[in-house]
Amino acid sequence: MVPISVLCSIVESGFQPLSCDCTVSPSGLLDIKVFDAATGRINLLINGVSPAGLTSIRAISDLVGELRTEMSAGRRAFAG
Template identity: 70%
Template sequence: MVSVPELCRIVESGFQPLSCACTVNPDGALRIKVFERSTGRIDLLITGVSPAQLSSARAISNLIGEFHTEMRAGRRAFAG
């Protein structure tokens, strides 16, 4: 199992050159915000991601891939 801080570091690195902030909500779920630092434009905002479901490199990679797909589709949020 990947620790939550390490999980956040992996997720944040998956969106470069955009900036990404991964934080933990009080309920333990992750909040992932992908944005352009220079303008502050938010490209993606996801809340309620369960870290328990991200227990392997493949699961983390799949999640990042899904979010990239959503960003390419021009959506502002993804309910997963």
């Protein structure tokens, strides 16, 4: 199992050059916000991601890849 702090660090580094905040909610779920630090524009806002399936670097990388694909496709369902 990957510690939550490491998991969040990997997620946050996966969206560079944009900024990313990955935090753990009181319920233990992840909240992920990807934004442009210069403008403050939010590109992606996801709340309630379960860390249960993110047990390996590969699984975390796959999640980041899926979220980047959604961002590049301009899917408003995921954007804040």
